[in-house]
Amino acid sequence: MTNRKAKGKLLIAQSGGPTAVINQSLVGAILAARTCTGAILGARHGFPGVISEDFIELDSQDNARLEAIAATPGAALGSVRKRPDAEECARAIEIFRKHDVRHFLYIGGDGSAKTAQLVDQAARQQNYALCVVHIPKTIDNDLAVTDYSPGFPSAARFVALAFMGDDKDNRALPGIKINVVMGHHAGFLTAAAALARQAADDGPHLIYLPERAFDIEKFQRDIRNVIERHGRCIIAAAEGIAEQAGKQLGLGHHQRDHGKIRKADMLGEALGELAAEACAGKMRVRVDTFGYLQRSFPSVVSAIDMRDARRVGEYAARHAADGGTSGAVAIRRLGSAPYSSECFITPLASVADSAIRMPDRHIAASGSDITQSWLDYVAPLVGDLPRMGRL
């Protein structure tokens, strides 16, 4: 690491759904950048904040405040869900030129990596020397190349703990319980529910992922089998099933007037109806949709996630300051017991708009459970979980 400060300013922004640790990446980048770049700016609410020059000066924030922010869920700079077009990217370069921004760090998922790629292309087209670095973040864990996406392990920890407690609740008052977990296209977060199992008869007993076709008859047969074995049934269902099997589940009929009902809620209702039918109305059926709590619950954080989210931010800032070329930060796993990793740079194109899904090896042949390889992968990321006691 050179002591000579890199030329120009560094601009950082956050994008997409917040997580429990995205601010670790922000603070990691700020603190690292202070040692090796010129002034540090933050853009409010992602790319639109760049275009509107809604900047906040980050050099002078005191360290205690930054550490408090790092430990706070959400996205301290504000976030956004909109993707810029080519014209807006060209406009961003003009703004960078005006403010002498030479390093642009964008924290987000694969859509944000696409934005980073477009900005990088616009800079080349305008012959403007700019290093664009994508910093990975998403509770969905669907980023390509990286071992995992920071934000996922903490959300996975929330899901695992929720299922552990729910299993004990359901043991006390037995019935069918369906929990709908975030994840439109990838089942990673839903599959993390399996970490709740400590005894052979612990829930979740059934796990439905968007990676497998949803079959109503199999779903009801699965439930009857579990009830026969355990006298109760806890189910983890990815909200992505609503998209994949929405028509089949008749979700269209549930659309309300204002059109604001989440597909995840409609899915929960539909699955609840199927479950009630499967047991001929003889069991108590309850449905919970975990909702936004999964990605923003203070104090439920994976230690690995917290550490690595900080590191990817630091790595991005140092890479930019060292005169590195544009790219995306990724994590390479070096060991699992304990989990150890290193950061590296992968081309923006390898991550941009390249959301992945659960690999087949992690999904059981039944299509309604996970495999040991999934547990081997995810357990070290989530960290130790409390041991549940029973009589």
Place this chain on the structure above:
Amino acid sequence: MTNRKAKGKLLIAQSGGPTAVINQSLVGAILAARTCTGAILGARHGFPGVISEDFIELDSQDNARLEAIAATPGAALGSVRKRPDAEECARAIEIFRKHDVRHFLYIGGDGSAKTAQLVDQAARQQNYALCVVHIPKTIDNDLAVTDYSPGFPSAARFVALAFMGDDKDNRALPGIKINVVMGHHAGFLTAAAALARQAADDGPHLIYLPERAFDIEKFQRDIRNVIERHGRCIIAAAEGIAEQAGKQLGLGHHQRDHGKIRKADMLGEALGELAAEACAGKMRVRVDTFGYLQRSFPSVVSAIDMRDARRVGEYAARHAADGGTSGAVAIRRLGSAPYSSECFITPLASVADSAIRMPDRHIAASGSDITQSWLDYVAPLVGDLPRMGRL
């Protein structure tokens, strides 16, 4: 405390909705009873387990296992929601006589206190010497006499943390967010959301309790006012509003075929529609129903709650063994900074079927917020919360 062991066996059971700390009371009672009574039995799934003599022997459970159970949410003996009739209570006394049960501890809410009272009356009618002790438990905090109900502070902690994180999520991606919190008749748990506020503009910005009439026009006006001030709006709504204002909200129209949709979910939908209308569809409206996570989330526990839940169990067992008369254990607050308390016995009749509601002094004149007296009451119970950082 006498060293002479009390005559007869002690039977313990759990009832009603599980909590994060109800097993502390169970384990507290078992460990205390070991020093002062004869054999200790547990009845599975509450009163029906008494009638069916579904007993589990609790003397020989090893301490490490008991401590693991104490730290586990749920109800380790199993729970029940059914209330016995006079005939079943008379039958219970026959069973107690057969097994020489002379102490009956029943952990639960005000309905369980009623059951305890009926059993006590049946014993008197049959001239059977029996000490019945009710051990308080409910996340609703609606038990009479006691300063608070064990189980409530931990659930309140979950709600406060959830709102803290949700506030940061909503700051990052601004909009209207409605969270439906458990509590059919009393607003205590919903009001605990106010503990999430650390800065003047933190959510929840509006709090609707079942203790106040729900007014659609006021609700929409309240939302518009908050949006004008903060550009976003976070709302805490007690599920009890569904019962209190269900007709007015047209919840009947949302009843689905299988009749399993929770009123809380229907309420969330209805409030979401009203919110969308209030802002003329110009803001993102999202609704979460916290559901069962509130009462059974491992690792989110109030230290005071954990300690006192243990103590009320211990106190009940010692009171019974010391030849005390039937009654309900209650908590008397001695100080708030730090929280200190002592246990005492109150007549079963003072607690049985006597659910209380939020006192007026805790509810703001606006009807959509709480007062400082509520915060003074609840903050020491919930304990220190993490400080949120912001730029």
